[in-house]
Amino acid sequence: MIALFLPxxxxxxTLSAAAVTLSYAAADEILVITQPNSALKDFSTKKLENIxxxxxxxxxxxxxxxxxxxxxxxxxxxxxxxxxxxxxxxxLETYWNEQxxxxxxxxxxxxxxxxxxxxVTSTAGAIGYILPCHxxxxxxxxxxxxxxxxxxxxxxxxxx
Amino acid sequence: MFKRLKxxxxxxxxxxxxxxxxxxxxxxxxxxPLSYQWxxxxxxxxxxxxxxxxxxxxYQQPEFIQNKTxxxxxxxxxxxxxxxxxxxxxxxxxNDWLSTTGIDKIEHVVRAERLYVDLLATESTxxxxxxxxxxxxxxxxxxxxxxxxxxxxxxxxxxxxxxxHASGFMLSQKVDINDHNLDISFYADNSExxxxxxxxxxxxxxxxxxVTFDITEQLQLGASFLDYKNRSITHKTxxxxxxxxxxxxxxGYEVEMEAIYRTAQDNQGDEQGLYLQSxxxxxxxxFVIGRYEYVNGIHRxxxxxxxxxxxxxxxxxxxxxxxxxxxxxxxxxxxxxPSGFFTSISMFF
Numbered sequence: 121m122i123a124l125f126l127p128x129x130x131x132x133x134t135l136s137a138a139a140v141t142l143s144y145a146a147a148d149e150i151l152v153i154t155q156p157n158s159a160l161k162d163f164s165t166k167k168l169e170n171i172x173x174x175x176x177x178x179x180x181x182x183x184x185x186x187x188x189x190x191x192x193x194x195x196x197x198x199x200x201x202x203x204x205x206x207x208x209x210x211x212l213e214t215y216w217n218e219q220x221x222x223x224x225x226x227x228x229x230x231x232x233x234x235x236x237x238x239x240v241t242s243t244a245g246a247i248g249y250i251l252p253c254h255x256x257x258x259x260x261x262x263x264x265x266x267x268x269x270x271x272x273x274x275x276x277x278x279x280x
Numbered sequence: 281m282f283k284r285l286k287x288x289x290x291x292x293x294x295x296x297x298x299x300x301x302x303x304x305x306x307x308x309x310x311x312x313p314l315s316y317q318w319x320x321x322x323x324x325x326x327x328x329x330x331x332x333x334x335x336x337x338x339y340q341q342p343e344f345i346q347n348k349t350x351x352x353x354x355x356x357x358x359x360x361x362x363x364x365x366x367x368x369x370x371x372x373x374x375n376d377w378l379s380t381t382g383i384d385k386i387e388h389v390v391r392a393e394r395l396y397v398d399l400l401a402t403e404s405t406x407x408x409x410x411x412x413x414x415x416x417x418x419x420x421x422x423x424x425x426x427x428x429x430x431x432x433x434x435x436x437x438x439x440x441x442x443x444x445h446a447s448g449f450m451l452s453q454k455v456d457i458n459d460h461n462l463d464i465s466f467y468a469d470n471s472e473x474x475x476x477x478x479x480x481x482x483x484x485x486x487x488x489x490x491v492t493f494d495i496t497e498q499l500q501l502g503a504s505f506l507d508y509k510n511r512s513i514t515h516k517t518x519x520x521x522x523x524x525x526x527x528x529x530x531x532g533y534e535v536e537m538e539a540i541y542r543t544a545q546d547n548q549g550d551e552q553g554l555y556l557q558s559x560x561x562x563x564x565x566x567f568v569i570g571r572y573e574y575v576n577g578i579h580r581x582x583x584x585x586x587x588x589x590x591x592x593x594x595x596x597x598x599x600x601x602x603x604x605x606x607x608x609x610x611x612x613x614x615x616x617x618p619s620g621f622f623t624s625i626s627m628f629f
Contacts, residue, residue: 176404177400178365221357223359223367225323
């Protein structure tokens, strides 16, 4: 009896564990996106940090980075900021004050993930971020940023 | 005449209405309008232009010297990036224009504090041409009143020790070492030939370098070297200046330190000093600041062995705005930094 059910039990447990793992991986990362066919290489969290802090102004191909943000209240912006900088967007205001004195202003803000997708699709050098559930063929994923807290619940918040 | 003005009017209307768009592949348009944000300036994203600035007004009550209320600084920024590899920046200041001791003529107070173009050679290499802040220590390159914590400036960062800006070129290189940023800069100055809209205390010429390294997210170390000759009476022969600095920041707490050693071959002799400043958040954007300074040697031709303490408070009710009050005291400081009460309000606009 045991010999009969054991393989089936192991299969069920394994599949369940895999499903949980996949679900976790898909939900707990933010996708960093650019135009399709961007020839970008050696991407890292530090590089992403430097782009969104506007310490790095040009990409490998010599094209100006145009980083995009969602509004500071947007839950995905909060999750992105916490995951990348370990700080909420509001905590970076002092940094942006210093950059303003150097003639550097923060990334442009768009109203929604759809706006981000559309801007990135049409603009060379634009770089933004979306949830995995909102990914489509218009953009290229160049980096998967692990999040410090689950973001799956924001999938319903897509604003056209 | 009106015909001549028409194209300009159209251009200005276009600017003011903010009709700047990016066109998407599906021929729909995305608006990034002309916009103003307090503390971030007037932004015209489609043209990569930003206009902004800051002001600082103070009341100073030093011992044995006349009290003064003044508009110390009124600065205007202009940033323009006409090409992805080119970035132009200028800061035009009116310094000590209005005060209770008098109103100065505009032509006496206007200065080009910074006027340069950055050429982005690669992702990590930048060549700067023009007039820029002398990269010695941290204070001098972030000296705008809304960014700093006190009305008074530490002696070791003073303009009379080394000139606050240089005119020439600077080559900067960013290096990523195991996810830690290392910035290296070399610069050469020929202010005697190149300086504009300034200044009696400038360099005659100088060369220098600066290195900064982010040890952690919170801790940055820096080192500076400067070899210079001034146009002014003081420091007439060549001077060498060495400096180290440190900044630690976490959760609103800050510790900042700069130390310098300057040497010259004339009767200016040597000079060394440091400041150590700490910032502690108390409640709701109110911070307590403590600073210790020590300077020893010949400072502005005055032999000094000076100890200074500064105790103050700063309130930042909004990000671009700061109100400060402090008391400065010390030993043998009456000629170089008189004791007294100092308060100011400053704001980015």
